[in-house]
Amino acid sequence: MGSFSIWHWLIVLVIVMLVFGTKKLRNIGQDLGGAVKGFKEGMKEANSEADAAKPEQLDGKTINAEAKEKVNNS
Numbered sequence: 102m103g104s105f106s107i108w109h110w111l112i113v114l115v116i117v118m119l120v121f122g123t124k125k126l127r128n129i130g131q132d133l134g135g136a137v138k139g140f141k142e143g144m145k146e147a148n149s150e151a152d153a154a155k156p157e158q159l160d161g162k163t164i165n166a167e168a169k170e171k172v173n174n175s
Contacts, residue, residue: 118126 121129
């Protein structure tokens with residue numbers, strides 16, 4: 102019961118093609134491919150936005166500064 106041989110997978114493929122038909126399987130494949138492509142484009146956009154939002158690093162240099170409280174004189 103471990104792994105299936107190539108003949109088992111061919112029989113399963115033939116049964117799936119008989120049940121769903123080749124046109125429906127082709128449409129499912131196109132929809133799945135479009136979804137994967139859209140996901141990849143979304144990930145690229147998210148990475149580019151994250152890179153644009155990163156603060157600049159100053160080559161490992163430390164800046165000495167004091168934080169002062171802002172006083173509102175209104």
